[in-house]
Amino acid sequence: MSESLDALERRITGLRAEVRRAVKARENSLARSLRGDLRRAEKAWDEAISAEEPVPASHEPEPSLLPIREQVHQALALLGVPAAARLVVAVNDAFFSRALRGPQLTSLRRDEERSFRSDPYARPYYLCAALTDRLSPARGLLADSTWEPERRVLGPLSPRVDFLTSTMRVAEHLTRLPDPSPAALRLLSRMAQNIPGAVESFAPADPAIAIRAARAELEVHHAADTRQRAEVAARASSQLSDVERLFGAATMSTLRGAC
């Protein structure tokens, strides 16, 4: 293997010299193709040297015994509201297995939808979408199919309401732990920083204060949000099929259904 590395290195040096000559001779197209060769040779060198490495023991944290969907479910249950993948991963990191990675969540909703379509209601719960006021699935949000419909739809105020709610839930969960992890405290601090009066600058957040502040702001939005959500939920239940109620309606002429 190392012999081919040597050969590659010789080839790289040779190519460099040739590129130089071609540039000097103003042979632009030759120089361009030589440069391509050079890049390829460098890539091959890169690959060769990596291939020499023994595959090391994984440094990942202990893999969780739970399947991914259950880990997500666990985090969603803690939050109690629709959440983006990033927040789900952060909650998992702070309180649970710490084994969840963002990319693992990208195709989750699609898989769940497929499973539901082939065998509706076979599972006790599905990880589904939150619906926008146009009844389309909200981008990037995950929800729990067992939640009441009002919780799974969104009005314009809902992202804020859900953020405040999830901050409270995180804080409440923290108070129940005898020895919360630093990651959990960091998560709460980061969330609380964006709520007026929830945290003193740079001090770690106090769960009780965070809950009080979040609740105070929640009071302001609560009535309007509830009204808007009820309206969207009513439309959803009268207009949508079962599968659409969980995974959202395609907006006019969307191609989503086709793929």
Added chain:
Amino acid sequence: MNGRLDELRGPVPSHPHDARAIAALAANPGCARRALLDAAGVDKDRTARHVGFPAPFGQSQFAITRGNVFEALVKENGCAELLRLLRELLGLPVSEVGYQDVENVGAHLRHSHTRALIDRAARESEETAVFYDHPLFSLEIAGHTSYLEPDVVAFQLGGRFHIVEIKSFGVIDGQAEPQKVAGAARQAAVYVLALRTLLAELGHDPERVSHDVVLVCPENFANRPTATLVDVRKQLAVLRRQLARMTRVDRLLEGIPEGLTFDLAPDRDGVPTRSAQELAEALCQVPARYAPDCLSTCDMCMFCRDEARGNGSTDLLGRQVRDELGGVSGMAEALGLAEGTLEPAEGQEEVARLLRTANLLREECLR
């Protein structure tokens, strides 16, 4: 006129301009070559590549990732970070928190949905939101529609629309790199203009779009965002002027020969078949005004620099050098005057005397 422009471009769709490209239109307003290529919607990058002078611009994946991560952070949880910043910066009341993700409707409907939402906000009807995430605007550039994607539009009830521009360059102890701030301001000005145009079309007062854009950057060495208002009135004025010039492109068209085209004549797989030589000759038919600044603003820069070198123009060295040479534009001319091998023309005596003295002084000191 559009027929003529289409002919210049050849049978391919007009190359769309993004905000950065539109902002760069104002970079070298005196250049007819660029004005024409842009008006015709020619893909300058491909053109430059095809004539053997690719532009030296590239973006590192590290920078792209960093930008995406920071933007996601600012926008997560319904723009929670941004809300905190705007509450401080604009004094938003606690009740104003609405968030609408325009992209929820799917890519092809984004533009019309943006219009509808902005219209609703401007009427201040129910369900007005503060944040419009992933909006899509359009702007007419010399008869062609370009689509623009600002990061976020913020709307304050009873007040104004603000363009929010999220950039991942750091603000350290209250200071950021001036060129980067200037670049962000130019880009944001394009969005302001597009949103004002939209409001006017919808019958609202375009001035409801603030000329103060909200620039959001990471503070110090952390990821924590900070926001500042940046006044883009000047950038807007420059931009308007340049766009107005581009609509007067007919005057530029007057001077160019019949049948001239920058068509790359792509075959079925999109590979250009036009001879590079021929294309280069076609480009040279339209006068350029090369300046070193082109090297950071225009895809054609390597080609035009090579041409300017061939012409022996003092433009190669930059405006300042030309000024020092008393505005003499030819290198041979300036040297001839300095060395006394060339008789000064009428009105050139003073410059000639200066150059001649300078030359004698140099010789005396380097003897």
Added chain:
Amino acid sequence: MSALTALAQLRAIRDGIAQPITTVRHCHLAPHPMVFIPLRLAGEAAAPMGAMVGTDPGHPRLLVVPQPRNRDLRFAFTAELAEVVLPYIEGFGKTTETIEKKGGEPYERCLDAPQILVPNPQAVTFVGLLGRSTRFRRVDGPYPVHPSVPLLGRWLTYFADRSQHPGSSLLLTATEALGAHWATGQSGLEDANLAALLGWIDPPEGMTGPGAAEEAEDPLLWPPAGPATDPGFDNEVLGPAVRAYEEAPTERAVERVAQALRTQLEPTWRLMWRSVELLRALPEGARVKDRWDVDRGSFTRFLERVTEGGPPQARRDGAVGAAARLAGLERARASYDVQRAYDDPLVMAEYRLTGEAFAGTVTAADPEHTEGEGRSRKLRPLITVRTEDQVRLTPGATVGSPDRRGHAAEIVEVVDGEVTLKITKGMGRGRTPSPGSVPEPGERVTYTSLTDDFQSSAALPDPELTPWTHGGPPQEYVPSDEDAQEEWS
């Protein structure tokens, strides 16, 4: 920029090689400077990716951060950099001299001072930011670092600040140092590329300046001199190497990143030392030493401040501090310009071109001429100089001359290329001028209205007396916990 430089640029194009614009070197060049070439992770303000550093051209030290987003690795890099840089800096503190100052306390000054060379001004910015991001770190508390990290941070901050001081040579950039001595046939923007600039100044065998410069613009042949890396390299070579490290942080993975960075740094390393050779070959200007003395003094004071345990530099200057700093920089700029003209006839020529200086031959002299009667009778030698230069000085103007230190004169009359001058300073205290102090007929002389006696300090209040309108007296800067714990992502 002047007409002379513009002309030199035109000649550079015609002759295919850079042209000198000075006759002497105007910066100090240490016998053993330290070359430092930092690379930064694209998209980040101050995340180091790697660096090449050292004082021996044959033995560069390569420092690597295999995953620059990892703060521990970043601080490990800084600690390693400190291992190289701090001993070099501190070595100069060992030998000092005592300076007796007229009307002041005698003080100590280091016999020599460190000199750091970086490729370009962006590298200086990076040095400053790296200093800023490390000088407040603590050795205890939540994110402890090695004690050398905050110390290095203070030094880097000092060097970056000092480089803003015109005429200082403690931290020099290769592009600016070379650009101050040669004019190329390309624009300033293109001169910012070290390889292209050197291509014009010192093209390889068988190549012309423009040919070498053009080749230098190809990032595959000549990687950029940093701190920004070539995007193509980032995407095709570095990116995969960093990802491989993330997946498996082994020795091999580190070596792979190191190897990749070495290909980017080594060419610049050679260019840096080539720049040193080229600059060293120029004879040193007469006043370079004076300015280096000032640098040594400044270095010594900062060293004392560090040793005495003074606090790190503040995040921002107070109002008076900032104003004083600006005034200081302006004075230094003016003084540096004058000194260069006095040291270098080719620089002086720029002032002759504008009429602020003239050179010529002495045609007549009256060395014993006096003015006034009795006790107020003063020695005022007269000389007449014939010049071809366009003189734009008016009678009464005070002029100095690069030919004699401490010499001053006054213009009496300018008629038809003949200038009559009255010498007012530098003839000694006797009744007749001391020998050699008055130019003799036939001697070639230069006079200029540029002089280097600036008011020593503008009328700014002491920092303690800052008016309340400007925020009141500054608090001594005490870094807070907030400084130390500042998040670093």
